[in-house]
Amino acid sequence: MSVHAMLMLAAAISGLVVLVATPLALLVARHLGLVDEPDARKVHTTAIPRIGGVAIMLSVILGSTTVIAVMHMTDHNVSGSLLHGLTMLLITSSIVFAVGLADDLRPISSKVKALALGGAALILSTSGVNLEVVLLNDRAWWEFNWLTSHVVTVIWIVSIVVAINFIDGLDGLASSLVLSASLVLGALLAVSGNVAAAVVPFSLSAALAGFLVYNWHPAKIFMGDSGSMLIGFLIAGSTVLANPLIGSMKALFVPAVFLGVPLIDTVLTMYRRRYLERRSIFAPERGHVHHKLLEAGLRHDHAVIAILSITLVTGLIALGAMAAKSWGAVAVGMLLVPVYWAFFRMTGSIHANEMIEAYRNKRRMDRWNKLYRDRFHTLQLEFRGVNDFSSWWRTVCHVAQELDFASISLPLVGRDGKAKTLSWSALEDVEDVSKISATLPILERRESGQLMAEVEVLTNDSLESAGNRLSLFSRLISDHSIASLSEDHRTDASAEPTAGITPLLSRRSGTVTSGPLKGKRIAVVHDFLYTYAGAERVLEQIVNLYPECDLFALFDFLPEGQRGFIRNKSVKTSFIHRLPLANKKHRAYLPLMPLAIEQLDVSQYDLIISSSYIAAKGVITGPEQVHLCYCHSPARYAWDLQHQYLDQKNLGFGPRGLIARAMLHYIRNWDVRSASGVDVFVANSNFVSMRIRKVYRRAAQVVFPPVDTDYFQLGESACDGGYYLTASRMVPYKKIDLIVKAFAQMPDRKLIVVGEGPEYEKIAAMATPNVQLVGFASATRLRKYMQEAKAFVFAAEEDFGIVPVEALACGTPVIAYGHGGGLETVEPGKTGVFFDQQTAASICRAIDSFESSELLDREQIRQRVEERFSVRAFRQSFQEAVLHAMDGSLAAADTKQQEAPETWKQNPGALPT
DSSP: OHHHHHHHHHHHHHHHHHHHHHHHHHHHHHHTOOOOOOOTTSSSEEEEEEEOOOHHHHHHHHHHHHHHHHHHHHTOOOOOOOOOOOOOHHHHHHHHHHHHHHHSSOOOOOHHHHHHHHHHHHHHHHTTOOOOOEEEEEEEEEOOHHHHHHHHHHHHHHHHHHHHHHHHTTTTTHHHHHHHHHHHHHHHHHHOOOOOHHHHHHHHHHHHHHHHHHSSSSSSSHHHHHHHHHHHHHHHHHHHHHHHHHHHHHIIIIIHHTTHHHHHHHHHHHHHIIIIIITTOOOOOOSSHHHHHHHHHOOOHHHHHHHHHHHHHHHHHHHHHHHHHHHHHHHHTTHHHHHHHHHHHHHTOOOOOHHHHHHHHHHHHHHHHHHHHHHHHHHHHHHTTOHHHHHHHHHHHHHHTTTTEEEEEEEEEEETOOEEEEEEESOOOOTTTTEEEEEEEEEEEEEEEEEEEEEEEEEEEHHHHHHHHHHHHHHHHHHTGGSSSSSSTTTOOOOOTTTTOOOOOSHHHHHTOOTTTTTOOEEEEESSSSOOOOHHHHHHHHHHSTTEEEEEOOOOOOOOOOOGGGGTTTTEEEEEGSSTTTTTTTGGGGHHHHHHTSSSOOOSSSEEEESSSSSGGGOOOOOOEEEEEEEEOTTTTTTHHHHHHHTTTTTOEEEEEEEEEEEHHHHHHHHHHTTTOOOOEEESSSHHHHHHHHHHHHOOOEEEOOOOOOOOSOSSSSOOOEEEEEOOOOGGOOOOOOOHHHHHHHHTTEEEEEEOOOHHHHHHOOOOOOOEEEEOOOHHHHHHHHHOOSSEEEEEOOOOHHHHHHHHHHHOOEEEESSHHHHHOBBBTTTTEEESSSSHHHHHHHHHHHOOOOOOOHHHHHHHHHHHBHHHHHHEEEEEHHHHHHHHHHHHHHHHHHHHHHHHHHHHTTOOO
């Protein structure tokens, strides 16, 4: 018997079995009452039998196993691995069918079904039927390791099964879609000569064709979960089995396109349930694409035909892409995007603006809910220390403050019979803010049994948030009522327990409660948070100056134990924070950073302070907001250091190099444009101020970054330890290798090198006996090295350079490269010496000059540093810059308001600026 005859036999057996078994399943279902009752979520209006999956299962099993057995016993070669794969596919499909049938007989949890489905997919994958490689044109385009291959396989199979299960809502729809995909897959396998692997797809196609006789509208029987899960698993498993035989384009891409409508609808459904409706992704609903078509006025069968038509169009595009070569295939495949977009947009399944806004709202609510839950857990512990009524009331007020309540009022009757009311308010004026009111019972041990507290909760623009906070407050008060106080410590409630309770100006997020900026809302935007370095030291002092501020960043991967410098604040992050490997490969997302920073919403704040050396200054602000940028430097890798950066990365003018140059060109354009949104620039040095003027054509006030001179102090003895010191992260631009080379030429002089980094091994290889690499050093150990060093050697061209200033704060002279920020921190002939070239010979000459020079003593060196670079000096200068920016903005606004009417009179067509 020919191979094609074998496939026809499989199809014939499956088709005949399903035609016979389906009526029997229908009779059994009616007799046992196994019917699908209509409800608000479903389309049908009468009870329909729902175990058609039994007939499909019987037909596929009989058709496949019969033909495979015949092929194995005759002269048709069936490899042992393929036979094993087919056997495991049918066994695991039976498991999935059994779970679906159990759900048809007695509904089970969606989570239980998902676990069972994932388990069956994992069994199939571990048996050897998995996606180990993506094959394009018979070449391995992407290979997965053993773990990733199992994960990808399970996700692929589960996604298809769930998609088919979701789309199974109209008569004949799921059957028709899987029929088309399995028929195409079987044909591709047969044409490629893999007849045995094509048996299951052909059997499945024939079974579904026969089942459609009873399932087309108006359906006499449904396949139920047993059928939808079975056919989804069979087609998904068949694509995985076919992948190494005919390549990923034919085995994965083409079938996926034929199932594109249910797959995309599944993604949109998950998104809609999670973000638009904010409920469980397992919750049933009527929002699928087929429901949308019915709502648009299409008849039942017309809706099915519409989906099948778009499947035919996209399927033909996929087959065209398969036939094309290289970039032609990509070009043809790209046609799928507008086709799918148009279809789902037309049905109403896609509303981009609404979906983006829902995502933002969900993320915002999640951040706030996490913040309040964290506060709730802390407040639970605080209540445990309460032992009398006075401290109980103070804690209640603190709870209200932390949960953003507007006020509390608690009417009391003292033991003397006099009525009085305890009250607390978080606002000076509670009439002009949005809030909700509630009355809460509080248990006490009096005859009345309970007190009734009147509370007002700030909505913070979200009734849901207010309700959640009210719920947390109610739980705390219920668990820790007055009745919970012991008899020994409960005092007369008529006493005034208000000591230490003072109303706050406002608990609105980010609002300053005292000082010249009282009542202003402040947002601080930092590029990103993953370590504590120079820029983060500046951020630390900004947060200390304005502790009420809200903090924003592109991403935040600071470990829990290292968040003290930002006062353990929660950070509002961009979408980059949630991208794969962003915590380890964040620089790979550089092209997305301009877009990401513009998505951070700071529109509710009066003052925005950006701490920027890459993207933070690009946050979008309004005309009534003041934006002050503390610029650590314009992005040097995109400007004057572009060629050095490209050389270090070995990016010439090949494809990668051209892409990198185009990306940097885009970064430069965005960098200049975004600078126009800054009202006031503050630079960390005169050197950076010059660069800001060059790049942005803007003036910048100079505020030197803070150096912890309270920590970096003089040592116990004034004598040095006879060695030179350098400390830095070992990256190319720090030029540690030049310093080591210089000391290799001076074997009588000792050098200690502190630091780690990518160049550590390279530098260690060139170190001579007089050079000691100590690797990472704690702050205490580094300070001791600085205190005892003869001098600190620094060869980098820095924008400012904090580490050399820390050495100066320890009274240690600095030998530095005479360019960049070093010119502003080191005074030649007083606190150090310069070398004019980044070469080993120049460093040697500078060290000779240092040893023959007479500099200031250590105490004088420290004194000069403390006057200019201490934390106190930074905070004073930065506050002055902020107040100047605020005053200037207000004055400019007043001037514009006064001048505008006259301008309009002179030129009625002019718009106010």
